[in-house]
Amino acid sequence: MNIIQVLERYPTQQACINHLESIRFGDSPYCPHCNSNHVARKNDGNRVGRWNCHECHRSFNVLAGTIFQGTRVPLRKWFAAIAIMLNAKKSVSSPQLARDLDLTQPTAWYMQQRIRRAMLAEQDQLILQGIIEADETYIGGKPRKPNNRDDDTPGGQGVTDKTPVIGAVERGGKVVAQVAGDLKGNSILAFIRNTLDMRRSFLITDESTAYNAIRGLLPSVTINHSKQYVDGEVHTNTIENVWGLLKRAWYGSHHHYSIGWMPLYVAETCWKYNHRDSHNPFAAFMCGCFS
Ligand SMILES: [Zn+2]
Structure with missing residues (x-):
C-alpha cells in the first residue's frame, strides 16, 4: 500500500490500534x-487501547514489546512512515521523512531506526538453503567510481575507511547480509554456519581463499x-545485484551517518529485497512486528 491508501484505510488512532490488535x-x-x-x-x-489483566493485575496495550512501545507519535504517522520507507527504492533520509510527516528530524530518525530494527529482527530468523551465492563487499568511505571493480577491495584505489559486509543469497529466494568485523576465514565460516542449512545448500563463491x-x-x-563473470549457472550476479541495491541506498541517502548504524541500513536493503515479490509489503511488515 502507498501512503494514501494507508491513510485512507487507517483514518484514526483507534483504527490503527484496532488493526494492530487484530x-x-x-x-x-492476552496479557503480554x-x-x-x-x-x-x-x-x-x-488512554485508548488499554487493557487490564485480571491475573497479574497489570495493564497493557497492543504496543507493548513492539517498535511502537511508548511512542507519543500518532500511530497514523508511524503507519505512513512505514509505507514511505517500504515504497522508497533506495531509502529515505530522516530530514526528508520529517518534512513529509511534519515531525522533528530526531523523531523521524528514531522512528526509522526502530522500523529498521524490526527488519533486522526478521532477517535474524532466516536460514537459507538451495543454491547459495556468498560474497563480500566494502561500503562506506568515499563512493567508489562506477564500474570500477578494482576499487571494491581494501587498499584499492581511493579506499579510505570502508566497512566489510558479508552476504549470502538463495537463487530466486532470500538474502542475509551483515556487517563483519573482518573478512577472514573464521568470520566467513561463522557467518555461513549461522546463515545456511549446510545439508541442503550448494555454495557458489569467487575464488577468495x-x-x-x-x-x-x-x-x-x-x-x-x-x-569470466558468468559461467552458465555458476555466477555470483544475484548477490552482486544486492550489493548494488545496498550501495545505492547508502551513497544515495545515508552517507553522512555514522557507520555504527550500518547494520540497520543493511537490514533495510535486505528486507526490501526479501519482500520484492510481495503484493503487500506493508502487511508483511506489520505482521513481522508481532512475530
Ligand atoms: Zn497478566
Whole structure:
C-alpha cells in the first residue's frame, strides 16, 4: 500500500490500534506480561487501547514489546512512515521523512531506526538453503567510481575507511547480509554456519581463499572472476545485484551517518529485497512486528 491508501484505510488512532490488535491478538487477547487470557478492556476514556489483566493485575496495550512501545507519535504517522520507507527504492533520509510527516528530524530518525530494527529482527530468523551465492563487499568511505571493480577491495584505489559486509543469497529466494568485523576465514565460516542449512545448500563463491575453510563442509564451486563473470549457472550476479541495491541506498541517502548504524541500513536493503515479490509489503511488515 502507498501512503494514501494507508491513510485512507487507517483514518484514526483507534483504527490503527484496532488493526494492530487484530494482528497481535486475533480473537483471543492476552496479557503480554503473564500470557493470561483473563483480560478486559480498560474504560478510562483518553488512554485508548488499554487493557487490564485480571491475573497479574497489570495493564497493557497492543504496543507493548513492539517498535511502537511508548511512542507519543500518532500511530497514523508511524503507519505512513512505514509505507514511505517500504515504497522508497533506495531509502529515505530522516530530514526528508520529517518534512513529509511534519515531525522533528530526531523523531523521524528514531522512528526509522526502530522500523529498521524490526527488519533486522526478521532477517535474524532466516536460514537459507538451495543454491547459495556468498560474497563480500566494502561500503562506506568515499563512493567508489562506477564500474570500477578494482576499487571494491581494501587498499584499492581511493579506499579510505570502508566497512566489510558479508552476504549470502538463495537463487530466486532470500538474502542475509551483515556487517563483519573482518573478512577472514573464521568470520566467513561463522557467518555461513549461522546463515545456511549446510545439508541442503550448494555454495557458489569467487575464488577468495577466505572460503577455503568451508569447502569441505558443503558442496561448493568457485568462479574465477579474472576470466569470466558468468559461467552458465555458476555466477555470483544475484548477490552482486544486492550489493548494488545496498550501495545505492547508502551513497544515495545515508552517507553522512555514522557507520555504527550500518547494520540497520543493511537490514533495510535486505528486507526490501526479501519482500520484492510481495503484493503487500506493508502487511508483511506489520505482521513481522508481532512475530
Ligand atoms: Zn497478566
